[in-house]
Amino acid sequence: xxxxxxxxxxxxxxxxxxxxxxxxxxxxxxxxxxxxxxxxxxxxxxxxxxxxxxxxxxxxxxxxxxxxxxxxxxxxxxxxxxxxxxxxxxxxxxxxxxxxxxxxxxxxxxxxxxxxxxxxxxxxxxxxxxxxxxxxxxxxxxxxxxxxxxxxxxxxxxxxxxxxxxxxxxxxxxxxxxxxxxxxxxxxxxxxxxxxxxxxxxxxxxxxxxxxxxxxxxxxxxxxxxxxxxxxxxxxxxxxxxxxxxxxxxxxxxxxxxxxxxxxxxxxxxxxxxxxxxxxxxxxxxxxxxxxxxxxxxxxxxxxxxxxxxxxxxxxxxxxxxxxxxxxxxxxxxxxxxxxxxxxxxxxxxxxxxxxxxxxxxxxxxxxxxxxxxxxxxxxxxxxxxxxxxxxxxxxxxxxxxxxxxxxxxxxxxxxxxxxxxxxxxxxxxxxxxxxxxxxxxxxxxxxxxxxxxxxxxxxxxxxxxxxxxxxxxxxxxxxxxxxxxxxxxxxxxxxxxxxxxxxxxxxxxxxxxxxxxxxxxxxxxxxxxxxxxxxxxxxxxxxxxxxxxxxxxxxxxxxxxxxxxxxxxxxxxxxxxxxxxxxxxxxxxxxxxxxxxxxxxxxxxxxxxxxxxxxxxxxxxxxxxxxxxxxxxxxxxxxxxxxxxxxxxxxxxxxxxxxxxxxxxxxxxxxxxxxxxxxxxxxx
Amino acid sequence: xxxxxxxxxxxxxxxxxxxxxxxxxxxxxxxxxxxxxxxxxxxxxxxxxxxxxxxxxxxxxxxxxxxx
Numbered sequence: 001x002x003x004x005x006x007x008x009x010x011x012x013x014x015x016x017x018x019x020x021x022x023x024x025x026x027x028x029x030x031x032x033x034x035x036x037x038x039x040x041x042x043x044x045x046x047x048x049x050x051x052x053x054x055x056x057x058x059x060x061x062x063x064x065x066x067x068x069x070x071x072x073x074x075x076x077x078x079x080x081x082x083x084x085x086x087x088x089x090x091x092x093x094x095x096x097x098x099x100x101x102x103x104x105x106x107x108x109x110x111x112x113x114x115x116x117x118x119x120x121x122x123x124x125x126x127x128x129x130x131x132x133x134x135x136x137x138x139x140x141x142x143x144x145x146x147x148x149x150x151x152x153x154x155x156x157x158x159x160x161x162x163x164x165x166x167x168x169x170x171x172x173x174x175x176x177x178x179x180x181x182x183x184x185x186x187x188x189x190x191x192x193x194x195x196x197x198x199x200x201x202x203x204x205x206x207x208x209x210x211x212x213x214x215x216x217x218x219x220x221x222x223x224x225x226x227x228x229x230x231x232x233x234x235x236x237x238x239x240x241x242x243x244x245x246x247x248x249x250x251x252x253x254x255x256x257x258x259x260x261x262x263x264x265x266x267x268x269x270x271x272x273x274x275x276x277x278x279x280x281x282x283x284x285x286x287x288x289x290x291x292x293x294x295x296x297x298x299x300x301x302x303x304x305x306x307x308x309x310x311x312x313x314x315x316x317x318x319x320x321x322x323x324x325x326x327x328x329x330x331x332x333x334x335x336x337x338x339x340x341x342x343x344x345x346x347x348x349x350x351x352x353x354x355x356x357x358x359x360x361x362x363x364x365x366x367x368x369x370x371x372x373x374x375x376x377x378x379x380x381x382x383x384x385x386x387x388x389x390x391x392x393x394x395x396x397x398x399x400x401x402x403x404x405x406x407x408x409x410x411x412x413x414x415x416x417x418x419x420x421x422x423x424x425x426x427x428x429x430x431x432x433x434x435x436x437x438x439x440x441x442x443x444x445x446x447x448x449x450x451x452x453x454x455x456x457x458x459x460x461x462x463x464x465x466x467x468x469x470x471x472x473x474x475x476x477x478x479x480x481x482x483x484x485x486x487x488x489x490x491x492x493x494x495x496x497x498x499x500x501x502x503x504x505x506x507x508x509x510x511x512x513x514x515x516x517x518x519x520x521x522x523x524x525x526x527x528x529x530x531x532x533x534x535x536x537x538x539x540x541x542x543x544x545x546x547x548x549x550x551x552x553x554x555x556x557x558x559x560x561x562x563x564x565x566x567x568x569x570x571x572x573x574x575x576x577x578x579x580x581x582x583x584x585x586x587x588x589x590x591x592x593x594x595x596x597x598x599x600x601x602x603x604x605x606x607x608x609x610x611x612x613x614x615x616x617x618x619x620x621x622x623x624x625x626x627x628x629x630x631x632x633x634x635x636x637x638x639x640x641x642x643x644x645x646x647x648x649x650x651x652x653x654x655x656x657x658x659x660x661x662x663x664x665x666x667x668x669x670x671x672x673x674x675x676x677x678x679x680x681x682x683x684x685x
Numbered sequence: 686x687x688x689x690x691x692x693x694x695x696x697x698x699x700x701x702x703x704x705x706x707x708x709x710x711x712x713x714x715x716x717x718x719x720x721x722x723x724x725x726x727x728x729x730x731x732x733x734x735x736x737x738x739x740x741x742x743x744x745x746x747x748x749x750x751x752x753x
Contacts, residue, residue, distance in 0.1 A: 220706040221740035222713040222733055225720045251720050471738050527701075587694070 002103035003038075003045040006137070007095070007122050009109035011035060012314040013142060014050035017108055020147035021046060032094035047102070049095055051109070054078060055088045056121040058174040068182040069574050071567045073174055075121060075167075092126050099127035105134035106154060111370045112322055113553075114496055116159040117166030132157070140323075140332075140371045142316040143379060162370075165553035169494075172545060172566045176202040179570060180536060183577045184525065184588055191585030198525060198588055199508055202542055203493040203501050205529060208510055208518075209537040210486050212526040214478055215518040223471035227255035230468075231424045233267050233417060233460035240452050240460075242417055242424035252469075259465040262419040267460040270423075271416040278407040279446070281436035283326045283364035284373030285399050287495045288488050290321065290392075293399070295481035297443055298391050302484045302499035308392045309374070316379050318396050322496045323371035326364020328403060332372055334359040338404070340378020341397055350439050354404050361403040375400045398440050405436025408444075413451045419462050426451065477515040492542045509595055513651065519598070524591030528584050533573035541569065602626060602649045602675065603660030607637035613660055613675070615647055626660075626675050639675045656681040690745045703749075706742035710750070727751075 008014040018026040018037035026039035026048070037048040057078045060070040079089040099105070105127060107119035123131040136158035139150040181199035188198055200208075229244035249255040283289065290309060291302040300308070309321035319332075328334070335355065342351030364373070376397045385393060411432050417424040428451035431437065437444040478486065480502050487498050505511050510522030518526075526537055535541045545566065551557030577584060605611040611630030618625065623643055628635040639659070641647060648663040650672070659676035674681060687693065688700035696704055710733065717729050724732075733739050734747045 216702065216705070217740075219702070219740040219742040220709045221738065222709045222743050223736050223738035224713055224716045251722070253722055471736060474738050474740060523702075590692070 002101050003047050004104040004106060005098055005102035005127070006046060006048040006106045006108050007119055007127075008048060008050040009115050009118055010053065010314065011050045013108070013110075014048045016142040016314070016316055017137075017147055018046075018048045020142075020144040021048075021151055032097060033090045034094040036094070036098065047098055048108075049098055051118050051122055052088060052091060054114075054118055054121075055092055056118075056125060058170050060178065066182060066186055068179045068186070069571060070178060070182075071175060071571075073171055075125065077125075095122060095126045099130070102127075105130045106137055106151070107134050107159070108137040108139075108150075110320060110322070111136075111138045111140075111159060111162075112320075112496065113162050113166040113169065113494070114322075116162035117170065119159075120163035120167070131163070132160075138370075139320075141319045141377045142313065143377045146377075161553040161555060164559050165549050168552045168559040168562055169549055171563055172549075173202050175563070175566060176570060177204075179574055180205075180533070180577075183574055183581075184528070184584065187577070187581045187585035188588040188592060189585070190581060191589040196592060197508070198521070198592075199504070200525060200529060200536060201501065201504070202545065203487075203497065204504060205537040206490070206492050206539045206542050207483065207487055207501055208505060208522060208526055209539075210483065210490075211478055211505070211511060211516060211518050212523060214475060215523065218474050218477065221474035223474070225252075226250055226470055226472065227252060228468045228470050229255055229258050230466045231262060231267070231417070231419065231462050232464035232466070233424075234463045235458060235460045238452065239463070240426060240454070242415070242426040245416075245423040245425050248470075255467045258422055259467050262422055262462045263465050265419050265462050267417045267419040267424070267462050269415055269454050269456055269458040269460075270418045272413070272454055272456050273415075274411060274413045276409050276411050276432065279410055279435075279437075280407045281362045281402050281405050282399060282440065283362060284328050284375065284403050285396065286324050286326050286364075286366060286368070286373055287321050288324075288484060288498070289326070290374055290396070290399075291484055291499065292481050293443070294392055294395060295479070297395060298388070300388065300392075301480040301502075303480075303503045304388070305392060306499050308388050309396075312385075312389060312393055312396070315381065315383070316377055317381060317393055318377060319373075319375050320371045321374050323368045323374060324366055324495050325368035325371060325373045326366045327368075328361045328363065328373050328375060328400075332375060334361065334404070337376060337378035338401070340380070341376055341401070343380055344397075347397060347401070350401055354401060354439070359404055395443060398443060402436040402440035402444075405439045406433075408435035408437045408446075409433040410446070415451065415454050417460065477517060479514065479516060483516065490539050490543070491546060492539055494546075509599075512599070512648075520591040520594040521588070524587050528587055532576045532580055532584065535569070536573060599649070602647075602662055603651065603653055605630065605635060605637050606653075606658040606676075608633075608635035611635050611637075613637065613639075615641065639677050641675065642673070654679055654681065690742075690749055702742050703746055706740070706746045707750075710743055710746050 006017060008017055014037060021041050022039035026037040028035050028037050039046055055078050056075045058073050059076050060073050062070060077088060077092050105123060107123060109115035109119035120131045123134045135154035135156055137150040137154055138158060139146045177199060184198040226248040229249055230241055232239055232241050244258060291305045294300045294305040312318045313321055338351045338354055342348045374396055409432050410429050412429045414427045428449040430448040430450060431446055483502055484498050487493050493501055509519055512519055529537045548557050548562050552559050552562060600615045602613045605613050605628040608628060608630045611628040613626050613628055615624055616627040624641050626639040626641055628637040642664050646665040648665060650661045650663060652661045654661055654674040657676045657679045659674055662673050662675055663670045664673055686695040688695045688703055690703050691700055693700035714729055717724050730747050730751055734744055
């Protein structure tokens with residue numbers, strides 16, 4: 001009789017599972033260079049090992065990486081697909097040898113599409129075809145209680161649909177990405193001299209399309225004037241300022257007429273309306289909501305928040321973060337979690353208060369069959385959390401506590417002032433019962449704007465009428481958070497992949513800066529696709545495939561049929577690209593050159609006023625420095641630069657000296673630098 | 686044929702982006718006339734060019750139109 005081999009997704013999870021099942025008595029051993037845990041639980045002997053994320057990946061069997069189209073794809077161990085994954089081969093060998101001595105197999109990877117795919121592939125390829133017979137441990141937290149329960153109620157065939165959908169998604173995305181990327185990269189290489197990967201993925205294309213459409217709106221924008229009118233009204237030594245009832249006055253003549261009609265005239269408070277509104281607590285977090293809130297509260301980009309949340313999950317401090325659910329089922333044991341949180345001093349008063357009443361959390365509309373909404377586990381941190389981990393942990397804890405809080409009440413007041421035939425308005429609001437806001441603390445975001453005491457019939461003198469010329473604002477650029485929200489709304493990508501796709505858009509040079517300005521390369525990719533392969537950047541096809549992948553998961557769509565359909569669609573688009581390879585190459589290559597050239601420009605030269613300061617590399621020393629494009633005309637403005645890390649332009653000028661500000665991105669935290677070595681801001685007093 | 690403003694392939698005399706920008710610059714003029722009661726085309730272009738809200742391609746078109 002052999003042992004039970006448990007396969008986890010990550011090494012940290014394997015340790016948590018072993019500690020939970022063995023009661024902390026399991027010992028780790030190094031087996032074939034891989035850490036595994038061995039222990040007895042009752043009569044059963046367990047060996048717990050782990051993957052390192054995806055240890056198998058999709059690739060094509062061809063050695064030649066420039067050939068397209070490729071439609072025959074297979075699963076390979078990741079070390080053959082990606083040379084950076086060299087350590088994975090050793091891990092697969094270890095798992096193969098462990099599988100040989102096992103009589104029972106348990107898939108304990110995260111219970112979602114990716115985790116199921118990881119577990120399925122290991123059981124199939126490394127464990128000799130055990131994917132159908134292995135048992136499934138399903139859990140949403142890595143706490144001892146949840147893990148023991150999961151292993152006491154192991155299920156058979158629990159995630160087969162998820163695994164089928166996961167494998168289909170990987171295959172489709174690979175075929176999609178590799179063919180279009182090779183088509184574009186090879187076209188550009190044919191036209192230019194330098195190879196650079198130009199990629200377009202199934203979700204990446206439409207996401208870039210959103211950015212491009214917004215970029216066009218911004219760059220083509222022509223502002224139109226309007227006028228804002230406000231009145232200052234005096235009474236009994238006090239005054240109040242109220243805005244004209246029409247927020248935007250379209251003509252200067254009308255704005256001036258309001259002024260001449262009202263100035264020096266009597267104003268009467270015609271209506272004072274006060275009402276109390278209930279403000280319900282915010283919904284429990286799914287991963288998208290957490291990413292948006294962390295961006296709002298701390299400025300963390302979505303991929304960073306996801307990484308932090310995963311670390312907190314692996315420390316058993318929060319539940320599984322890659323969830324779409326906004327619901328907290330009673331099975332998570334609301335009270336036990338709040339009691340656990342209450343052991344942390346900063347939450348103890350709030351926890352005590354909540355435990356006095358009935359615990360009924362607010363529930364959102366979105367559900368996820370695999371996991372509940374993100375919530376704290378009630379465990380206290382066993383190691384010191386870094387600043388970003390503490391911030392996200394605090395946000396998750398406070399959001400969870402707030403979900404149980406009663407609705408807040410706010411008093412909203414509006415006052416209307418009539419002057420001749422014109423109306424002015426003033427509004428305010430204040431919280432009269434904090435309810436859930438007490439628990440959500442500084443994240444609740446409501447401010448009090450008190451109204452001066454005004455009663456109906458009060459009379460004022462219109463002492464001033466301010467007419468201000470304004471212009472329509474151009475639309476804002478997407479940031480990483482608003483793009484994520486747009487992708488969610490358009491139902492493209494998955495909760496697990498959206499942040500990564502946004503990071504790829506930045507990494508490929510399609511967008512630059514925090515405000516995600518689309519580069520010439522990004523514009524050229526969209527323009528090319530729109531001309532030769534329009535469905536690649538539209539949302540319809542991608543959304544259709546997402547729907548069919550759900551069908552694969554549910555068993556109504558066959559995996560192979562979906563792949564065949566994708567290949568058929570793609571083949572037509574690739575043929576069009578191939579026929580126009582020369583034109584495509586010219587456009588992409590020219591845009592690449594412009595994007596690279598622009599990336600060296602840091603800003604306007606403050607010395608000669610009309611040159612540009614650029615990053616230049618010395619021919620003799622090979623060191624980089626800042627120099628002016630007007631050097632040949634005599635401008636000698638220059639400055640040294642750090643020789644390590646990436647220099648990224650910010651388009652911002654230093655407030656002290658007007659020289660450009662850059663970001664220096666190295667192995668540590670990125671830092672801002674005014675490139676002027678003589679900047680007054682750098683001088684010590 | 687190339688767009689004289691950015692070097693991209695031109696659709697007629699300009700690239701697709703600058704053509705759209707030109708349409709927008711022309712379409713906004715009647716709105717400015719209505720807003721101020723009266724404004725000459727030349728003054729309108731000067732004002733649009735100076736405005737910080739004006740988009741990059743719209744500004745390039747204004748300069749192009751001013752040079753014609």
